[in-house]
Amino acid sequence: MKVLVLGAGQLARMMALAGAPLGISVRAYDVRSHSVVHPVTLADYQQDLASGIADCDVITAEFEHIPNDILIESQASGKFLPGERAIRVGGDRRLEKQLLDQVFVANAKYKVLASKADLQQATVDIGLPLVLKSALEGYDGKGQWRLKSADEIDAVWAEIEVFLGDSSPNQAMVAEEWVPFDREVSVIGVRNKNGDVNVYPITQNHHENGVLSFSFAPAASSELQQQAVDAFSKIADELDYVGVLAIEFFDVQGSLLVNELAPRVHNSGHWTQQGADVCQFENHLRAVCDLPLGSTELVRPTGMINILGCDHIDSNAHALAGVHLHWYGKDKRPGRKMGHINVAGLDSTSMFKQLQALQPLLPEHDFPGLANAIKAVT
Numbered sequence: 396m397k398v399l400v401l402g403a404g405q406l407a408r409m410m411a412l413a414g415a416p417l418g419i420s421v422r423a424y425d426v427r428s429h430s431v432v433h434p435v436t437l438a439d440y441q442q443d444l445a446s447g448i449a450d451c452d453v454i455t456a457e458f459e460h461i462p463n464d465i466l467i468e469s470q471a472s473g474k475f476l477p478g479e480r481a482i483r484v485g486g487d488r489r490l491e492k493q494l495l496d497q498v499f500v501a502n503a504k505y506k507v508l509a510s511k512a513d514l515q516q517a518t519v520d521i522g523l524p525l526v527l528k529s530a531l532e533g534y535d536g537k538g539q540w541r542l543k544s545a546d547e548i549d550a551v552w553a554e555i556e557v558f559l560g561d562s563s564p565n566q567a568m569v570a571e572e573w574v575p576f577d578r579e580v581s582v583i584g585v586r587n588k589n590g591d592v593n594v595y596p597i598t599q600n601h602h603e604n605g606v607l608s609f610s611f612a613p614a615a616s617s618e619l620q621q622q623a624v625d626a627f628s629k630i631a632d633e634l635d636y637v638g639v640l641a642i643e644f645f646d647v648q649g650s651l652l653v654n655e656l657a658p659r660v661h662n663s664g665h666w667t668q669q670g671a672d673v674c675q676f677e678n679h680l681r682a683v684c685d686l687p688l689g690s691t692e693l694v695r696p697t698g699m700i701n702i703l704g705c706d707h708i709d710s711n712a713h714a715l716a717g718v719h720l721h722w723y724g725k726d727k728r729p730g731r732k733m734g735h736i737n738v739a740g741l742d743s744t745s746m747f748k749q750l751q752a753l754q755p756l757l758p759e760h761d762f763p764g765l766a767n768a769i770k771a772v773t
């Protein structure tokens with residue numbers, strides 16, 4: 396089987412690495428350079444989108460902010476999974492919220508904003524504080540504002556107008572109630588063409604400056620897991636979803652509220668490479684290639700640490716049992732996702748022990764907040 400991934404970043408790379416032993420060959424379409432490349436070596440195949448599409452059996456995506464023309468061309472081929480609708484829903488907070496309401500999955504109270512007057516009304520209808528998010532193109536906390544009091548409306552809306560510009564008449568904002576969550580968790584699951592669903596254990600997530608920094612699993616009771624599985628099934632069934640889908644939640648006193656969806660493999664599922672029977676990358680390929688789904692059972696409790704903006708780790712990390720480095724082969728840029736470290740243990744106690752052993756090798760200036768995040772959960 397030949398799979399073409401829209402997007403040529405680390406997620407396509409890890410799909411290619413997972414596909415190789417199955418005999419699935421993965422190519423990536425770089426939407427910026429408009430060329431088909433090898434996702435690991437980045438060697439250029441000298442193909443445009445049309446020939447990349449003609450040459451593959453299945454098209455999938457590693458991100459949801461795909462230019463419209465590429466989305467339409469991919470969908471028209473009849474080979475695209477999870478398909479145009481799922482990608483559009485994941486890439487537009489208005490469609491995402493509509494879908495959640497339609498299938499009765501709890502999410503934060505919200506209002507779509509087209510003007511400053513709408514924002515004023517939202518402070519009345521929803522209350523304060525508010526989180527304001529651009530409807531399109533947000534990721535890693537970009538395109539977001541916090542509105543704490545009504546006298547900030549003018550200043551915040553002025554910033555938003557600059558951010559939105561007048562480039563796209565389709566641009567809008569979504570105002571969301573600020574959720575006083577106890578913690579953030581996510582669930583990653585996979586669904587195939589027959590509608591079979593396998594869901595990994597819930598992952599607990601820690602963010603630093605809006606970016607995921609640290610995750611671990613298992614992290615929830617069976618009662619909470621059931622809530623996540625129910626939400627997953629409702630959403631995935633409605634989309635007739637094929638592939639891996641990630642759902643981010645707020646845990647508010649034992650009730651899950653959806654934050655957002657990602658119609659793809661997800662950073663908070665990287666632990667599955669060491670911690671699950673079949674990892675999220677292989678399961679995504681199995682689903683889109685119509686192979687039987689792999690088990691999503693947790694085999695080793697695993698933590699995942701993101702390496703952001705740094706290209707070197709103390710080599711003593713390799714000496715620690717259960718510690719696995721995954722570099723993405725990218726050029727260093729401040730804050731850029733360069734790789735991640737999985738830390739697996741035979742049980743949760745030994746996983747947390749290995750995290751504590753690893754942490755002193757990861758300096759605070761390269762891993763801000765990590766020491767505290769690990770301390771808080773161990």
Ligand code: ATP
Nearest residue numbers: 503526533534535536537571572573574602605655
């Ligand atoms: P991602 O990189 O995960 O796609 P994103 O830019 O789409 O990020 P969100 O996940 O919507 O952004 O928000 C980023 C973070 O901001 C959340 O993980 C959470 O910590 C915080 N946050 C977002 N919405 C709310 C809310 N309504 N109430 C409280 N905190 C929030």
Ligand code: MG
Nearest residue numbers: 533534535655
């Ligand atoms: Mg997002």
Ligand code: MG
Nearest residue numbers: 535643654655
């Ligand atoms: Mg998010």
